[in-house]
């Protein structure tokens with residue numbers, strides 16, 4: 673039954689419920705027999721799978737999935753894909769994005785500093801335990817003469 677399609681709301685974050693309800697209505701308008709076999713959040717995006725391929729339905733689903741990428745999962749406000757320290761990707765607004773950083777942004781300052789320190793460590797042969805500051809001045813100063 674196509675009306676069972678709304679049962680997947682239980683598997684979706686609350687901020688996307690209006691989006692998903694609109695999608696279900698749109699799919700029923702196309703064809704009342706369309707059956708959704710799975711709907712979930714994956715990598716910060718809405719994912720919806722049908723039992724049978726349906727060209728127009730797929731287009732509607734792609735639209736809803738792409739809208740979900742800019743909609744907070746928790747409140748439905750404008751959001752963006754963000755990633756936690758442990759690699760968990762969610763789409764969240766500024767108010768709900770605490771502990772996450774934008775998934776597409778440059779690495780954090782802490783991460784860059786750690787990487788730089790590690791590179792200096794590796795590039796300095798025999799420099800076990802030494803940091804970039806321990807590199808002799810002669811090697812870093814411009815040559816004279």
Ligand SMILES: [Zn+2]
Nearest residue numbers: 744747765768
């Ligand atoms: Zn939010």
